[in-house]
Amino acid sequence: MPSWLEQTIGVALVFFILVDVFLTVLYARIGAGVFSPRLARVIWRIFRRAARPFGARAGKLLSFCGPIILVTVLIVWGLSLSLGVALIIHPKLGSSVTATSGPTPHDLATALYASGGSISIVGGSNFEPQTAGFKLLFLVNSLVGMSVISLTVTYLLQVYNALYRRNATAFALHLASAQTADAVEILVGLAPENQAAGGYTNLSEMASEIAGVKESHHFYPVLFYFRFPDAQYAVSRIALLTLDAVSLIKSGLDDRKHAWLKESVSLTQLWHGSLDLVTGLGEAFLPEAHSRERPPLDQATVERWRRRYFAALRRLRDAGTQINANEEEGASSYIRLRQEWDSHVHTLADAQGYSPEEIDPATSRPEMADQRPPVRTRLRSAV
Secondary structure (H helix, E strand, O other): OOHHHHHHHHHHHHHHHHHHHHHHHHHOOOOOOOOHHHHHHHHHHHHHHHHHHHHHHHHHHHOOHHHHHHHHHHHHHHHHHHHHHHHHHHHHEOOOEEEOOOOOOOOHHHHHHHHHHOOOOOOOOOEEEOOHHHHHHHHHHHHHHHHHHHHHHHHHHHHHHHHHHHHHHHHHHHHHOOOOOOHHHHHHHHOHHHOOOOOHHHHHHHHHHHHHHHHHHHHOHHHHHOOOOOHHHOHHHHHHHHHHHHHHHHHHEOHHHHHHHHOOHHHHHHHHHHHHHHHHHHHHHOHHHHHOOOOOOOHHHHHHHHHHHHHHHHHHHHOOOOEOOOHHHHHHHHHHHHHHHHHHHHHHHHHOOOOHHHHOHHHHOHHHHHHOOOHHHHHOOOO
């Protein structure tokens, strides 16, 4: 290969990697990377295919995918930068770059060693630049290397901080639902004895946390691939609980008593924040499924949603909450609201390897709400 072509490829490779680091770490918007988003998708698909034969244990294998993607991207960045500089150095070994002792080897491995040795500190290896141009190259390589190392370490810490916040939000919602994954239990706790004013603060906090989760996925898209075996930490479960809670509030509670809650800014924030979360992830990671036209509702789905709605009303009535007097009108309203988000939530859940029963047990088995202890038992128990 001509030396000028080899060096041109090296410069292009370094530029390519630096652009990807800039877009991923500094620009930090979903889908903005040059190659790292594509690399992440390839690794995710490999894990999905490899997990299929494991059946019920597939989720355990998929839980390793996120950390492996993150480590792989960081390693590829470092190796690619070293290779790019090595391609620039390689044609000039023995002339512009020489060994400090003995003859200078001329192979690519030596160029890689010299490049890697200068990536964090100038003069850190037993190779020295002999010309002004290569002295400047070694200096720039060192500065770039130290900057990239600092950025990637910071990025790694920030990703796990964002993951912690997402998991904390998911666990808080799980606890708010009395560990049932049923949004009606959140409503029961928000408006005990028909008093929703006290729970409005909790609703506002939920809205803020959902906004944080949504923005975390924009800043750190790799979070999408952190998939835990327990469905309570799934993004689709987070969105389902909040969107279903809003849908039940809008359709199931009495307008005269709870109009202020239905029209509140916190409820609006919670609805739009949760909907933007699932649609944004769908657009970025599942473009084909997201752009596909939604099929018309089949009668079986409508009936399942109606059963879920009436089961929720029975639970609210048991809690002493004033409900919509026109239950049929409320059921129609619930179905309209649910139609806006249900397909997004379940498409996202399926993409991450969760079954509908794991993400939404309250709709899969509506009768489970009637099997719980009466709400009044909370007066004398811990739950």
